[in-house]
Amino acid sequence: MAMSNNVIGGINFIAMLLSIPIIGAGIWLSTEADNTCVQILQWPVIILGILILVVAIAGFIGGFWRISWLLVFYLIAMLVLIILLTCLVVFVYMVTIRGSGHPEPSRSFLEYRLDDYSGFLKRRVRSHYKWDRIRTCLSSTTLCAELNQTYRMAQDFFNSHLTPLQSGCCKPPTQCGYTFVNPTYWISPINNAADMDCLNWSNEQTGLCYACDSCKAGLLENLKKEWRRANIILIITLVALICVYVIGCCAFRNAKTEDLFRKYKQGYT
Structure with a gap:
């Protein structure tokens, strides 16, 4: 015993x-x-x-x-x-x-779409109340500011391997055709109607694409x-x-x- x-x-x-x-x-x-x-x-x-x-x-x-x-x-x-x-x-x-990333021509980083992810994860970010809290939290980090210190030239940025959060939240979607000034400042979109995210992009450093579905998708990809x-x-x-x-x-x-x-x-x- x-x-x-x-x-x-x-x-x-x-x-x-x-x-x-x-x-x-x-x-x-x-x-x-x-x-x-x-x-x-x-x-x-x-x-x-x-x-x-x-x-x-x-x-x-x-x-x-x-x-x-x-x-x-x-x-x-x-x-x-x-x-x-x-x-x-x-x-x-x-x-x-x-859920997974999508390649874009002449880009090393991937783009992310919200509809690719499971219903449970999408419900975590689709509510305005929940997303406003998450958005405020994300925008208070150095997530996007770090890109400006790392990439000076457009081609260097296009050849970079961004995290899903950086790809979705710190820049406008590639299909909008914005012109690169620096990683968090873009001008003159070619196709503003390509996606609602094209209209949601803001050059305000607290705005950027934090209101975009691509940012929500990038967050979910990171979580995944x-x-x-x-x-x-x-x-x-x-x-x-x-x-x-x-x-x-x-x-x-x-x-x-x-x-x-x-x-x-x-x-x-």
Whole structure:
């Protein structure tokens, strides 16, 4: 029994360690400018990681100090958390499965269109109230100002690999035919009616294309890429947690069997 309890305690110590990548993924998301402005995924990930840590600590204590009810709580609670983590992994995969950049002639950067993305993500940016808050947050960053310090010549800018946010928010859409002055100042559009974004462009440095659908699309593309990176960590951790949980269940069952056998032998003698 003591050996089985030590095994259970050791397994739950591993589960405690596995909560760290989950919490770390949530913290990493919260440090990214776009996720800071939107705040959708990071808190569920952080909270789920903390809950897994708390439950694993309970299982660790229950294993080493032979507290049966705490082990039962661990087995039930960890199963629920594994199911929740699985749902989160599937959810992130499903909402990020759509959307990609579109190449433009003589441009190295890509353009982004809002209609390419999943309904869930589009609903996060289509509301005027939500977007006004996100727009204010994005425009307060150095996201676009940095481009003016990096690219002086038009051809250098056209050959650059901009982030989706920079491509969507810091310049007008290529199809509008604006003339380059610097990365955040453009004049004389050729086709002002090509897209509503052509009319929404502003040379005011707090305006730019933050009111454009291309900016919303660029934000969603950035979110998609970051969420997918975080999801890889969640998937690996989920698989490890399932393995740890299964081993823990087997160890708990063996411990109960040893306990029953010991009691039977004592009653028999």
